[in-house]
Amino acid sequence: MTDRTIRLGIIGLGAQGGYYAGFLSKGRVPNIVLAAICDTDASKRTVADGYGVPFFTDYVSMLASGDIDAVVTTIPHFMHPEVAIAALDHGLHVLVEKPIGVYTKQARRLLDHAATKPELTTAVMFNQRTNPLYIYLHNLIHSGELGKLRHTNWIITTWWRPQGYYDQSAWRATWGGEGGGVLVNQAPHQLDLWQWLCGIPQSVFAKCAFGFKRDIAVEDEVTALVDFGDGATGTFTTSTHDLVGTDRLEILLDGGKIVVDDSKTVTITRLTAPEQQISATLGMDEVRGLFTGQTDVSTYADTSTRTYDSPWTDQHPAVLQNFAAHVLDGEPLVAPVEDGMHGVRLANAIHLSAWTGEDVSITDFDEDRYLRELNRRIAQEGTFPLREEG
Numbered sequence: 001m002t003d004r005t006i007r008l009g010i011i012g013l014g015a016q017g018g019y020y021a022g023f024l025s026k027g028r029v030p031n032i033v034l035a036a037i038c039d040t041d042a043s044k045r046t047v048a049d050g051y052g053v054p055f056f057t058d059y060v061s062m063l064a065s066g067d068i069d070a071v072v073t074t075i076p077h078f079m080h081p082e083v084a085i086a087a088l089d090h091g092l093h094v095l096v097e098k099p100i101g102v103y104t105k106q107a108r109r110l111l112d113h114a115a116t117k118p119e120l121t122t123a124v125m126f127n128q129r130t131n132p133l134y135i136y137l138h139n140l141i142h143s144g145e146l147g148k149l150r151h152t153n154w155i156i157t158t159w160w161r162p163q164g165y166y167d168q169s170a171w172r173a174t175w176g177g178e179g180g181g182v183l184v185n186q187a188p189h190q191l192d193l194w195q196w197l198c199g200i201p202q203s204v205f206a207k208c209a210f211g212f213k214r215d216i217a218v219e220d221e222v223t224a225l226v227d228f229g230d231g232a233t234g235t236f237t238t239s240t241h242d243l244v245g246t247d248r249l250e251i252l253l254d255g256g257k258i259v260v261d262d263s264k265t266v267t268i269t270r271l272t273a274p275e276q277q278i279s280a281t282l283g284m285d286e287v288r289g290l291f292t293g294q295t296d297v298s299t300y301a302d303t304s305t306r307t308y309d310s311p312w313t314d315q316h317p318a319v320l321q322n323f324a325a326h327v328l329d330g331e332p333l334v335a336p337v338e339d340g341m342h343g344v345r346l347a348n349a350i351h352l353s354a355w356t357g358e359d360v361s362i363t364d365f366d367e368d369r370y371l372r373e374l375n376r377r378i379a380q381e382g383t384f385p386l387r388e389e390g
Helices: 015-025 042-051 059-063 077-089 104-115 132-143 163-167 188-198 275-281 284-292 312-329 337-356 367-381
Strands: 006-011 032-038 070-073 093-096 122-124 149-156 203-210 219-229 232-239 247-253 256-261 265-271 301-307
Touching (some): 006 015, 006 059, 006 312, 015 032, 015 042, 032 042, 032 059, 032 312, 070 077, 070 312, 077 093, 077 104, 093 312, 093 337, 104 367, 122 312, 122 337, 132 188, 132 247, 132 265, 188 247, 188 337, 219 337, 337 367
Parallel strands (some): 006 032, 006 070, 070 093, 093 122, 149 232
Antiparallel strands (some): 219 232, 247 256, 256 265, 265 301
16 A cells, blocks of 8 residues: 555445456545455456456455555455455455444454454445435434434335346355345345434334245345334334335434435425423313314424435445545544444344244344344255354
């Protein structure tokens, strides 16, 4: 690494790895250059040759080559912790693609190991945290201007996937190969954003349908009810069989309401006073007016709407630019690796609740029980090895 240039190696040259290689080769990330590519498929060497960088079929060889200063892990989910830990042990900075692991025990091993390497940067690719809409909402909610959370719900069903998508790879949509369905593959960004905005729930009760409308083993339909504590609740609904699809987030707080449609348009209603205060001061004449439509509720609120443009193609480069700024200048990370645990744990808890029919604690999540249940399903598939703690 020169004073201002980080040499990045890509581990895994599938669709995602190819996307990284493309925008890096075009110089879209200041202070980062594409320096090496690794993939177990030797035929992809020609791609690396096209970019003029070394190619490796073994990631350990690339980590030890001296050609790189950092890596990004664009590989199957189960491998993220293993490869990230190896990179840290070689003195390299690491950007982990989402999710940081499939189950909490392996994710925790990565977090614990990263904590022993404070001189190295370890981050997770939550690119939607760079969407200016969600940045604005995060700052607004955490400022306390709208008061405490009461309820939130997110319907995110814009993940329609036909059967052919699942049939293209034997590992896809399996417990042993992918570790889950929509919660692990499509919705991790929303699981992260939801908790980034609203806080970490204390428990969850969920209903999932496994292979509901697709010939797969894992979940393609999810409805989860979470408890944030202090009376605040939330629901999360997602699926991969809704051809039309909906993306709508609602957040109700003491002093107003936030509604986000299609992750682009946000409508914010600010009450003139906290809701309970308005409730307590209405006289009976005004109450009767509510029932007859004569009381104008809009006098108690001010509503505004904003539309944001955040091209998806700008988000990954933005996270990498932040990653470089943290390595070089100590700029705070958009998504430190420890934030990746929240989404993994919530997804695991949703699975466990659906499997057992129980309300599952998140604050005291039973990681051993989850791993046993996961391994039971992997064993039933009979195709993949059972998973260990790390």
